[in-house]
Every structure is written in C-alpha cells, then in structure tokens.
Amino acid sequence: MGMPSMPELLIVLAIVVLLFGAKKIPDLAKGMGKGIKDFKKAIKEDDEEEEVKEITKKEEPKVEAAAEEKKSENA
Template identity: 75%
Template sequence: MTPPSITQLLIILLIIVLLFGAKKIPELAKGLGSGIKNFKKAVKEDDEEQNASEQSQIKQTTATTENTTLKDSQKQES
C-alpha cells in the first residue's frame, strides 16, 4: 500500500477543517495530547508498581530461605 500523496493529505485536512472548524482543531489536538500523556503516565506507574511487587516477593522468599537455613543449622547443632 502506498502512502497518501500531498494532494490527498491536503484534501483530508480541508475536510477536517470543514467538519470541525478552525477553532476546534487546537482543542482536539490538546485533548489528544493530554490523553496520550495520561496514558503514558498510567503505564509507567503500573510498571513501577509491578516492579515493587516483584521486589517484595523476592525479599519474602529470601527471608523465608534464610529462616529455614537458620532453623536447619540450629537443629544440626542440637
């Protein structure tokens, strides 16, 4: 599929201006930009939350392993 030519892009732009008006287009672009920004922020927060959860699980596993090892060594000393 070939990309649209400049003439086709200008026709599309003209139709958009006719449909929404010149004053609405900046508002639509601003809304789209803030939506993308909020989406990226939510994805980043979700990744950070998931990493924190994984680190917590690793700490719990390490602590459990250390406790088991300590108990085993105390039993062997007895």
C-alpha cells in the same frame, strides 16, 4: 496502496477543517496530547507497581528467614 500524496493530505485536512472548524482543531489536538500523556503515565505507573511486587516477592522469604532466625536465637 502507498503513502498518501500531498494533494490527498490537503483534501483530508480541508475536510477536517470543514467538519470541526478551525477553532476546535487546537482543542482536539490538545485533548489528544493530554490523553496520550495520561496513557503513558498510567503504563509507567503500572510497570513500577509490577517491579515493586517482584522485589517484595523476592524479599519476603529473606524477611521470614530473618524472623525465624531471631525466634530461634530468643528461644
């Protein structure tokens, strides 16, 4: 089964207009766009949090080593 042809797309569009009405279609599209935008934002924030955690894990041993070094210097 291939891609739908132009008449098939027009039939689907007509059914959508009949079901939702011409006035609600822009609202539906706006809502979908906002949902996609929020989803992408959440994914980006999650990736940034993971990067921060990885950097923190890498730097923790350095900080601990520096703290131990200062303790040994003070003693």
